[in-house]
Amino acid sequence: MSSGNMQLYAEVSSMRLSYLRARDPSIINFNAPRLPLPVNLENRYSDDDNNKIDKEAEEEEERSDHLSVFLRIKNGVPFKDLYEIDGCNLVCNSPEGSYSTRNMKVGNQLKKIYTFTKIFGPEDRQVDVFNYMVKPKVLRFINGQNSTLFTYGVSGSGKTFTIVGTADEPGIIPRALEYIFRTIKGVGFKDDIKPLPAQQVRQMSKEEVLNASRDKATLLNASFLDKHFHAEQYRKMQQSLIDEPVAHLEVASDVYVSIWVSFAEIYNEYIYDLLQLPQKNKEKPKLRLGCTKYGTYIKQLTSINVQSGVEAYQILQFGINNLKYASTALNCHSSRSHSIFTIKMVQWKKNSDVCISTINFCDLAGSERLKKTGNVGDRLKESNNINISLLVLGRCIENIRAGQKMNQMKSKPIPFRESKLTRLFQNALMGFEDMNIIININPSLGMFDESQHALNFAAIAQQIISIEKPIRMVRNRFSEMLQKQDGPTAVQLRSVSDEEFDRIQNELQRIQDQNIELQLQMNQMQAEHYEEIQSTVDEATVRFRNIWENRIKQVKERAEYDLQALRQQYEEKIREMQEDVIEISSDEEPDERDNMLKDAENCVKDLQTQVRQLQNENELLCIRILELEEKEAKLEEQLLAYHQTLPLLADTDISNENSEDEGGTY
Numbered sequence: 001m002s003s004g005n006m007q008l009y010a011e012v013s014s015m016r017l018s019y020l021r022a023r024d025p026s027i028i029n030f031n032a033p034r035l036p037l038p039v040n041l042e043n044r045y046s047d048d049d050n051n052k053i054d055k056e057a058e059e060e061e062e063r064s065d066h067l068s069v070f071l072r073i074k075n076g077v078p079f080k081d082l083y084e085i086d087g088c089n090l091v092c093n094s095p096e097g098s099y100s101t102r103n104m105k106v107g108n109q110l111k112k113i114y115t116f117t118k119i120f121g122p123e124d125r126q127v128d129v130f131n132y133m134v135k136p137k138v139l140r141f142i143n144g145q146n147s148t149l150f151t152y153g154v155s156g157s158g159k160t161f162t163i164v165g166t167a168d169e170p171g172i173i174p175r176a177l178e179y180i181f182r183t184i185k186g187v188g189f190k191d192d193i194k195p196l197p198a199q200q201v202r203q204m205s206k207e208e209v210l211n212a213s214r215d216k217a218t219l220l221n222a223s224f225l226d227k228h229f230h231a232e233q234y235r236k237m238q239q240s241l242i243d244e245p246v247a248h249l250e251v252a253s254d255v256y257v258s259i260w261v262s263f264a265e266i267y268n269e270y271i272y273d274l275l276q277l278p279q280k281n282k283e284k285p286k287l288r289l290g291c292t293k294y295g296t297y298i299k300q301l302t303s304i305n306v307q308s309g310v311e312a313y314q315i316l317q318f319g320i321n322n323l324k325y326a327s328t329a330l331n332c333h334s335s336r337s338h339s340i341f342t343i344k345m346v347q348w349k350k351n352s353d354v355c356i357s358t359i360n361f362c363d364l365a366g367s368e369r370l371k372k373t374g375n376v377g378d379r380l381k382e383s384n385n386i387n388i389s390l391l392v393l394g395r396c397i398e399n400i401r402a403g404q405k406m407n408q409m410k411s412k413p414i415p416f417r418e419s420k421l422t423r424l425f426q427n428a429l430m431g432f433e434d435m436n437i438i439i440n441i442n443p444s445l446g447m448f449d450e451s452q453h454a455l456n457f458a459a460i461a462q463q464i465i466s467i468e469k470p471i472r473m474v475r476n477r478f479s480e481m482l483q484k485q486d487g488p489t490a491v492q493l494r495s496v497s498d499e500e501f502d503r504i505q506n507e508l509q510r511i512q513d514q515n516i517e518l519q520l521q522m523n524q525m526q527a528e529h530y531e532e533i534q535s536t537v538d539e540a541t542v543r544f545r546n547i548w549e550n551r552i553k554q555v556k557e558r559a560e561y562d563l564q565a566l567r568q569q570y571e572e573k574i575r576e577m578q579e580d581v582i583e584i585s586s587d588e589e590p591d592e593r594d595n596m597l598k599d600a601e602n603c604v605k606d607l608q609t610q611v612r613q614l615q616n617e618n619e620l621l622c623i624r625i626l627e628l629e630e631k632e633a634k635l636e637e638q639l640l641a642y643h644q645t646l647p648l649l650a651d652t653d654i655s656n657e658n659s660e661d662e663g664g665t666y
């Protein structure tokens with residue numbers, strides 16, 4: 001693409017740091033979470049302070065390398081004797097009659113312990129959840145790294161409350177928005193740099209910027225959105241957060257940022273854009289997934305450029321209005337779809353690469369026991385789809401965990417492609433990106449079995465290891481075992497085993513690198529192959545269609561021409577005969593006249609026979625044309641079938657990384 005052109009494509013190095021290097025927030029408040037990136041603090045603290053900060057940084061580093069699983073227990077529900085919170089452990093005492101005690105003797109109790117990164121008890125407020133769990137992720141985001149946050153749990157357990165919150169108790173999205181805009185206060189905004197899939201950006205023309213801001217104004221002025229009410233709500237939240245510390249930035253003057261939000265929902269396995277005005281008597285368009293070597297993204301998803309927290313919050317409220325809710329026996333305002341709110345930040349510096357970071361907030365629809373919800377009809381169909389996609393998510397996590405524990409080669413296939421949700425978050429699930437899951441439970445006795453299901457899911461998820469992390473488990477166990485042995489053989493054995501271990505580990509690392517490289521190459525080849533086949537099929541379709549259309553046209557023209565010529569010929573003859581009849585009736589003798597009339601009658605009969613023959617011929621021609629048209633339709637069908645058998649064409653489009661499809665979560 002020429003430089004004179006207003007389009008600017010820039011590849012972003014995924015390893016780049018952000019230009020907006022956040023200074024540690026503990027400069028203001030020692031208790032505030034630390035930045036995951038190293039910051040030079042040597043001159044500011046005593047040795048003791050440094051040790052403390054190093055320890056915190058290590059803990060944070062340790063936390064951010066793994067998939068973190070948090071637990072939140074719904075407030076206002078008594079759970080005496082059922083659950084005990086012991087630091088990061090949750091002890092569950094299965095009550096009699098529950099699923100897990102069904103085969104036990106009466107009176108026996110079963111204790112289960114689940115460990116989490118952190119447990120938020122009923123007394124923990126929204127601000128506690130945000131400060132501990134989300135703030136470090138937002139700082140990572142400002143530093144140019146990607147994060148994904150899921151809420152998982154049974155219907156009515158408080159997932160939406162945690163993610164979006166209420167007017168009085170805003171959830172983690174509004175708080176994250178406020179935190180981002182407060183942190184980058186003073187940095188210049190650029191509204192013409194738009195992030196694209198495949199870690200690219202595009203510089204928009206003035207006209208495009210104008211259209212985009214017009215579209216945004218249309219959304220914000222939508223009749224169903226109480227813009228002023230939401231702005232007021234947001235200001236109330238802003239006011240309550242005024243004393244909360246934020247990270248301080250050291251920003252170069254020539255750095256600009258551009259922030260974009262998008263909001264999508266997966267309902268009954270179809271993806272919809274929540275930032276589109278509903279159109280009267282028109283079905284909402286279903287969006288499709290695209291794929292680049294950087295991951296999967298939603299094609300044609302609307303992205304809105306926002307320049308303040310209030311604006312972003314109003315956009316969020318617009319999307320929430322479009323979300324599918326319904327009343328079920330478990331929750332009178334139950335989300336019937338998985339919703340994904342994405343914030344993207346482009347950091348731009350003149351004559352330099354750009355840095356794009358993404359943070360996804362995914363509110364999963366609640367898993368449901370059909371018996372308890374009492375759902376029928378549409379609700380039942382929704383429940384089935386929700387449960388299936390959560391089941392696939394569970395299977396993916398289980399297989400990843402099993403694969404990481406066992407030999408990589410023996411691992412089971414991971415069914416990412418079986419649901420839209422797992423395809424979209426494949427990278428995060430595989431451990432390529434930072435991922436956090438909040439398990440919400442309703443601690444009531446009646447929901448015990450369902451909560452156990454969510455806790456078991458958490459237990460499996462907790463064990464997924466980040467892809468960059470070497471698998472140390474084997475080494476620890478091995479050396480521990482040998483250390484317990486006495487005598488020289490043990491020492492000898494240990495040193496040999498260590499060497500062997502290092503060799504195997506290096507080999508494993510090499511194979512893993514090769515594997516990733518091959519995967520990328522395969523994606524690339526699939527994309528190229530698909531395009532090649534697609535264009536060949538398209539060409540063949542056009543050629544066949546032209547040939548058949550020409551043939552049918554020729555036959556039709558020929559038939560019409562012949563018919564016309566014959567008609568003229570017979571009309572001419574009839575006219576001549578009519579003239580003859582007039583002549584005969586006036587001039588000739590009666591006998592002569594009779595003979596001539598007879599001749600004329602015979603002649604007319606002949607003509608009529610010929611006309612009949614002509615009509616028959618014409619009918620035959622029509623049948624022939626019909627046959628040709630049927631043949632053409634069959635060919636079209638064959639071509640369509642051919643299209644459908646193309647690899648990956650069934651429901652995925654693999655676009656190459658230069659795809660100009662804009663927006664999207666990936």
Ligand SMILES: Nc1ncnc2c1ncn2[C@@H]1O[C@H](COP(=O)(O)OP(=O)(O)OP(=O)(O)O)[C@@H](O)[C@H]1O
Nearest residue numbers: 074075155156157158159160161331334335365366
């Ligand atoms: N920690 C909490 N403190 C106070 N109220 C809560 C808490 N968690 C949930 N609630 C309340 O419980 C109700 C149900 O919560 P919510 O809608 O968030 O559930 P959900 O898990 O998103 O359900 P679904 O999957 O059916 O949408 C709401 O009225 C919410 O305000």
